Amino acid sequence: MSLRHAVLGLIAEFRGSGYDLMKVFGKTLSHVWVATQGQVYTELNKLADDGLIAVSEPGPRGRKQYTATDAGRAELRHWLAETRPVPHPRSEHLLRVYFLGSLPPDQARDYLAWLGETHTAQAEQLRQISDELAGLTSDTSRYSRLVVEYGIRNAAMTAEWAAWAITQLGETEQHRENPGR
Amino acid sequence: MSLRHAVLGLIAEFRGSGYDLMKVFGKTLSHVWVATQGQVYTELNKLADDGLIAVSEPGPRGRKQYTATDAGRAELRHWLAETRPVPHPRSEHLLRVYFLGSLPPDQARDYLAWLGETHTAQAEQLRQISDELAGLTSDTSRYSRLVVEYGIRNAAMTAEWAAWAITQLGETEQHRENPGR
DNA sequence: GTAAACATGTAACAGGTTACATGATTGT
DNA sequence: ACAATCATGTAACCTGTTACATGTTTAC
Numbered sequence: 001m002s003l004r005h006a007v008l009g010l011i012a013e014f015r016g017s018g019y020d021l022m023k024v025f026g027k028t029l030s031h032v033w034v035a036t037q038g039q040v041y042t043e044l045n046k047l048a049d050d051g052l053i054a055v056s057e058p059g060p061r062g063r064k065q066y067t068a069t070d071a072g073r074a075e076l077r078h079w080l081a082e083t084r085p086v087p088h089p090r091s092e093h094l095l096r097v098y099f100l101g102s103l104p105p106d107q108a109r110d111y112l113a114w115l116g117e118t119h120t121a122q123a124e125q126l127r128q129i130s131d132e133l134a135g136l137t138s139d140t141s142r143y144s145r146l147v148v149e150y151g152i153r154n155a156a157m158t159a160e161w162a163a164w165a166i167t168q169l170g171e172t173e174q175h176r177e178n179p180g181r
Numbered sequence: 182m183s184l185r186h187a188v189l190g191l192i193a194e195f196r197g198s199g200y201d202l203m204k205v206f207g208k209t210l211s212h213v214w215v216a217t218q219g220q221v222y223t224e225l226n227k228l229a230d231d232g233l234i235a236v237s238e239p240g241p242r243g244r245k246q247y248t249a250t251d252a253g254r255a256e257l258r259h260w261l262a263e264t265r266p267v268p269h270p271r272s273e274h275l276l277r278v279y280f281l282g283s284l285p286p287d288q289a290r291d292y293l294a295w296l297g298e299t300h301t302a303q304a305e306q307l308r309q310i311s312d313e314l315a316g317l318t319s320d321t322s323r324y325s326r327l328v329v330e331y332g333i334r335n336a337a338m339t340a341e342w343a344a345w346a347i348t349q350l351g352e353t354e355q356h357r358e359n360p361g362r
Numbered sequence: 363g364t365a366a367a368c369a370t371g372t373a374a375c376a377g378g379t380t381a382c383a384t385g386a387t388t389g390t
Numbered sequence: 391a392c393a394a395t396c397a398t399g400t401a402a403c404c405t406g407t408t409a410c411a412t413g414t415t416t417a418c
Contacts, residue, residue, distance in 0.1 A: 002273050003377080009280040019397050031268075032275045036379060041399060061386045061397050073283070080280060081288050084295065085273040087212075092183050092266040094213045094331060099190040099261060100324045102254070107262050108324075114265065143281045143289075146346045150275060150339075157338045158331075165327045184405080200369050217407060222371060242369050242414045 005079050006033050007043045011053050012068035012076055013140060018044050019063070028144065031126075031151055047072070097165075109166055116162030123155035186260050187214050188224045192234050193249035193257055194321060199225050200244070209325065212307075212332055228253070278346075290347055297343030304336035 006029070010021050018041045025035045044066060047053045052072035056065040068076070093115060100108040130148045133141055187210070191202050199222045206216045225247060228234045233253035237246040249257070274296060281289040311329045314322055 001377090002271075002276060005280075006276055009276075009283070012283060013280070017397070018399095019395095029276075029279070031270050032279060033271055033273075034269055034378095037398090038380085038400075039378065041397095045399090058398095062399095063386095063397060076280065076283050080277060080284050080292065085277065088215055088273075089212050090183075090214055090271075092269075094328050095183060095187055095190075095210075096261055096266065097331070098210070098213060098324055098328050099186075099194070099257065101321060102190070102193060102257050103261050111261065140282060142349075143279055146281075146349065147275050147279050149345075150278070150342050153338055153342050154335075157334050161331050161334050164330075168323075168327065182405095198369070199371095200367095203369095215406095218370090219372075219408085220406065222369095226371090239370095243371095244369060244414095 002033065002085075003035055003039060004043055004047065005076065006035065007040060008047055008052055008068065008072055008076055011044075011047075011066045012073055015065065015067045017063050017065060032147060105169060109169055112162045112165050112169070116159045116166075119155045119158040119162065123152050123159065126152045126155060183214065183266075184216055184220060185224055185228065186257065187216065188221060189228055189233055189249065189253055189257055192225075192228075192247045193254055196246065196248045198244050198246060213328060286350060290350055293343045293346050293350070297340045297347075300336045300339040300343065304333050304340065307333045307336060 006025075007021065010016075010024055010029075014020070014024070018037075021040050021044075022035075022037055025033070025040065029035075044053070044064075048055050048066070051069060052075055053066045054069050056067075058064055096111065100111060103111075126148055130145070130152060133145050133148060187206075188202065191197075191205055195201070195205070199218075202221055202225075203216075203218055206214070206221065210216075225234070225245075229236050229247070232250060233256055234247045235250050237248075239245055277292065281292060284292075307329055311326070311333060314326050314329060
């Protein structure tokens with residue numbers, strides 16, 4: 001039920017419309033949690049039915065403004081303080097690495113090189129976001145800075161690992177080319 | 182459709198029954214891709230219908246032995262060499278960090294400390310698996326060693342980041358306690 | 363004999379994805 | 391007038407989760 005808490009948390013922090021939320025999911029949260037428009041609008045209606053958020057009367061373009069209720073904020077704090085995430089690992093890139101033995105070595109290397117390049121680029125991109133955030137000192141931006149820093153470290157670690165993995169393949173390759181040496 | 186390729190890949194590498202596959206998902210792949218028993222049995226039947234794997238006649242306890250067909254191995258290579266994963270980030274732990282501002286600072290710190298501890302323990306656990314794997318030199322174990330090494334680096338990086346994040350909170354805390362100094 | 367492990371399957375439900383459908387307002 | 395952006399919603403489909411249902415073989 002994490003999508004529910006993602007939506008609830010955003011309303012508690014920023015208040016706004018479903019449209020506003022979709023912009024946050026598309027930018028700030030895009031490397032943390034993905035959500036589709038259909039999901040967000042459906043969840044907002046469910047949260048309102050359950051009394052965790054309150055809806056304003058529809059404004060100009062049918063726009064609805066949502067705000068967190070006391071019950072909503074309590075539920076958010078309960079989720080954060082009294083529950084712990086259970087891991088659901090689902091890493092397509094590691095799954096592919098696991099099966100890379102089905103490919104000729106040079107194609108396996110291509111995949112690892114591609115992984116390294118995309119993550120190097122991602123680290124660079126996140127460093128720019130981090131620099132932009134560094135200027136602000138709001139309460140909200142404090143924790144989002146931690147999240148961005150995690151992204152940078154994760155991307156850098158993945159790129160380094162990919163480079164190391166390629167050297168490992170090279171070494172075992174040589175053993176095969178010169179067996180018994 | 183990654184579950185499909187996970188199942189296909191395992192059959193291509195090890196051949197065996199649905200029951201055998203569930204053991205691999207429960208151990209080796211447990212930190213890479215999670216799957217339930219229902220999913221695996223359903224997918225095996227679909228893969229067999231599509232001609233990507235072949236089924237033996239049911240043996241002793243209704244056991245079915247699966248093997249990859251040429252079409253199956255071709256599909257696996259196609260997936261690995263000619264497609265690239267699209268990212269679907271869904272990190273509950275980062276989502277929680279993003280909303281940690283809703284909690285009093287000491288409870289936010291508790292969460293980060295817990296994250297650090299669990300990842301330190303995980304790194305240790307994976308190092309043991311890595312040591313066990315180090316003895317083997319099979320073709321299959323080569324790539325699984327890369328996967329385990331990724332897990333170690335990821336866990337270590339996360340634990341270091343959590344420790345750093347706690348120091349960051351401490352610093353901004355002091356600014357609040359002594360404003361204007 | 364009985365518990366553990368082997369072995370397969372399905373049904374109900376929850377969650378996620380894609381695509382469609384509709385209309386208002388703003389800027390050029 | 392027209393395009394872009396704002397704004398909400400639903401339906402069909404696919405994937406994933408939980409729980410149930412059933413029977414066999416091995417080891418003690």
